Amino acid sequence: MSASSVIKDMQGYIGKEIFVSDWTQVTQEQINQFADSTKDHQWIHVDLEKAAKGPFGQTIAHGFLTLSHLPFFSYQVPLKFEGAKMSINYGLDKVRFLNPVPSGAKIRDRIVLSALEEKPGNRILMTQQHTIEIEGQDKPACIADALGMIFF
DSSP: OOHHHHHHHHGGGTTEEEEEOOOEEOOHHHHHHHHHHHTOOOHHHHOHHHHHTSTTSSOBOOHHHHHTTHHHHHTTOOOOOTTOOEEEEEEEEEEEEOSOOBTTOEEEEEEEEEEEEEETTTEEEEEEEEEEEETTOSSOSEEEEEEEEEEO
């Protein structure tokens, strides 16, 4: 199948919410592992005692840890591109961290298919807007426009 025919078939999805994930918990263990992996051991993330007295009343997840959930959420999307050989992460256009994720909180992702753009070599550049919500809170944790390159 060609990229142009896939885009034609998928036009009805552009601008629409295509997926809402289940809730997943962000644990202190994950936060500590992320801190070790990135060498970002700021006290608001890993020092339970100091963080309890800080502005958030407890430890919070790194913004980039929240963002790093995008592949986990994206792989769950039931919308498939017929004939695709593979897709790769192509980057991010815009990311905002609007609300901290407390340790132990549950997050989920609302994904909108923002755009599909045909590229040379029978490829599609896909843009998805991810809104990562925190259970029980009105303000989302993160909004990110993620790019994926799909090869046919």
